[in-house]
Amino acid sequence: MRRMEYLDRVLRHLMSGMALPLPRTDGPLATDPFALALRSLLQSWHGEFAAGAQTAAHAMTVADDPDARALARAAAGFALGMWPPAASDPTLREPRTGADPVAAALADEEPISPAMYAPTTALLAESALANARVTTAAAFLARMGDPPDTLFGGRHPFLTFIRALAARVAVYQGDITGAERWADAAVGGAEGETESLFALACVALARGSADRRAATRELVEQVSAAPVPVDAVTRGCFVLAAYGARALGLETRGARLILLAGGDDDLGGLRIIDRAFGLESLVAAAISMGDLDAAGSWLSRLEVLAGHRIAEPTVQRARCRMSITLGDAGGALASADRAVLLARADGRMIEAAEAEILRARAHIAHRRGGAAERELSVLVTESEARGYFAIRRFAARELRQVGRRLPPIAASGWQGLSPRERDVALLIAQGRSNASLARELFLSAHTVRRHVSRVLAAFAVGTRAGVAAALTDSAAGRPMSGTVATLTGRQRAVAELIRHGSTNRRIAEVLGIGTTTVEKHVSAIKDRWNITSRAEIAVLASWLADAG
Secondary structure: OOOHHHHHHHHHHHOOOOOOOOOOOHHHHHOOOOHHHHHHHHHHHOHHHHHHHHHHHHHHHHHOOOHHHHHHHHHHHHHHHHHHHHHHOOHHOOOOOOHHHHHHHHHOOOOOHHHHHHHHHHHHHHHHHOOOOOHHHHHHHHHHHHOOOOOOEOOOOHHHHHHHHHHHHHHHHHHHHHHHHHHHHHHOOOOOHHHHHHHHHHHHHHHOOOHHHHHHHHHHHHHOOOOOOHHHHHHHHHHHHHHHHHOOOHHHHHHHHHHHHOOOOOOOOOHHHHHHHHHHHHHHHHHHHHOOHHHHHHHHHHOOOOOOOHOOOOOHHHHHHHHHHOOOHHHHHHHHHHHHHHHHOOOHHHHHHHHHHHHHHHHHOOOOOOHHHHHHHHHHHHOOOOOOHHHHHHHHHHHHOOOOOOOOOOHHHHHHOHHHHHHHHHHHHHOOHHHHHHHHHOOHHHHHHHHHHHHHOOOOOOHHHHHHHHHHHOOOOOOOOOOOOOOOHHHHHHHHHHHOOOOHHHHHHHHHHHHHHHHHHHHHHHHHOOOOOHHHHHHHHHHHHHHH
């Protein structure tokens, strides 16, 4: 059996959820460094972490050509990312220089055989990701270019893995828009049961981060219904779904998936980054349920990984959560600051954002609501520009505790405003001054200025006249994105009668329809205008009538 055929069979086995038999290494392959590296990958993939590390070290020592060296470095990277003791093992460093194997692979300019290039580079990127080196993983993918359409001369299940890898790297970098594109491509090309489940789990991760709540819930349910995971890919499905659940704030569901994936109460079946994330999720879930004893127990298991480069940002986030719960605002702030710094250093931007949410929570506990609002406003603006819309919900939740709000989404219009800000918008459109607004709405001058700035941002205009123009466009039947939605003819008639104080019974008589139908129209108007009261219908209908 030649190298390429052996690599093909190993990759098919890895993507089969162990449904396909392990390929044999007979003849020359028995001592080939390339085959040794693949054997190490198989051992790590199936949870034999110590054996995988030992085999990878041997492969690194005897590798004598570019293909074998690249694969041996990937195997060593997997060992470092999966087995905590490997961090202090000198045999997993470059034999001649003592350098980190993944970094050495990225710096190496020796050409890999064309047939081996895409799968080997993908394995190197995955090994970098296993070590939470997101920037390095992205560099390997950039070197490879867009994932190929074929592998080993045709369709191959490992292509789904490569596309899903591109999606995962994009998510961890905070590029949710790019992640959704690659996750959808992974689903579109998947055929086998295991690869399809893995692709769906990646979509759950991306959709959750994009705050597509209904779709994410459905995907999480699909993954949850799968058999108990048995190897790196199937465990990864549950971990990715847990990430998606956590993006929705479903801490308990995420914790259950993590426990199923981990295999034991130490989550010993997972790679280090996922083990740390899982234990932090269990800490968060216990805190949310008020069980501080359980939270402390899970935190003690996570503390075993303290000081490990891969796990340290996660350890600091968990410490921050516990410190806030115990009333230690200063300790919480210090842990959050360190978590942000460490995560950013490796390009772990989605983790850095989560740490910034916790830092805001610590600021609030320190009675620094203004600092929390300023930092979260910047975070949300930067994150939403890359499709990370779930962050707004988490940030808004923190500020709501102290009566503060995030600025509305730019160009979100009427739908992005609070009820009070809608009152301000209508009065602005009537040409009222700030002083007049303050008198009529019984607000301070400072509060009026804040409301006015939010209204301008919501309509994406720089002047008060722009607000009037935006609402006038809508009234004239030219609805702008995010402004007041256009009503049907019958809905306009109902709104006009409400403006004049008519009851539902009177509206039914005038229009010759039943009161139940009137109630449906009133409900539809509220939905279309994103309002909650009959009084708001009257106010907004009055403005639209004047503007028309």
